């Protein structure tokens with residue numbers, strides 16, 4: 001499968017010259033299966049740049065939401081295929097007491113939006129993710145709840161021998177020592193274990209984290225410790241804090257790689273950058 005990053009930022013878009021190299025848009029990834037299956041992971045502000053042309057003019061699309069925090073859904077109203085009557089789009093999301101469509105309608109309705117959710121021209125359906133996983137084309141998808149604020153999913157997408165794990169908002173080290181806790185006690189462990197590529201929350205520096213414990217995000221050290229326990233082949237640092245500019249992020253990338261080497265983790269660590277693509 002091929003993965004392209006359309007938004008790599010967390011919390012709120014951070015445009016401007018200081019964030020230009022890594023990117024200022026919030027979470028959005030495009031995943032294209034070998035058979036042409038199109039998945040979109042999260043609908044942050046980056047989804048606006050993902051045009052019908054980029055999607056190969058596919059009319060059958062699936063949007064997989066990890067959760068409904070604004071930085072993961074704010075781009076929905078600016079996603080062109082939702083205004084195409086020929087498009088058939090399934091939006092998948094975490095379970096909740098209120099149906100997914102009604103939860104999203106809180107945002108896609110007056111007074112927050114000029115357009116009501118029921119007025120979208122595309123044929124859109126809303127589904128809670130199946131507990132046992134499901135298939136879209138040749139892509140096998142598994143979702144599981146992970147440690148964050150409010151019901152939040154991580155995803156694992158498998159195609160043949162390749163697997164992509166996506167956990168953008170995640171605080172696995174909350175109340176747990178990641179280096180010694182049993183694997184099945186660690187949030188996200190079964191999703192990330194031995195993944196070819198892990199895309200993971202890298203929001204806070206180790207210095208920032210103590211003041212933000214319980215906010216639902218990882219420190220750099222906890223991200224690396226999580227990778228040390230789950231052993232992905234590649235780790236892409238994601239959900240960059242809006243206050244971290246390009247220079248800060250490059251320093252964090254070096255620090256994460258050094259920390260991984262110190263732990264003896266055989267993993268290639270890199271920043272996820274807007275506009276970049278990789279084969280998994």
Ligand SMILES: [Zn+2]
Nearest residue numbers: 010011071169
């Ligand atoms: Zn987020």
Ligand SMILES: [Zn+2]
Nearest residue numbers: 067069148169
């Ligand atoms: Zn969140």
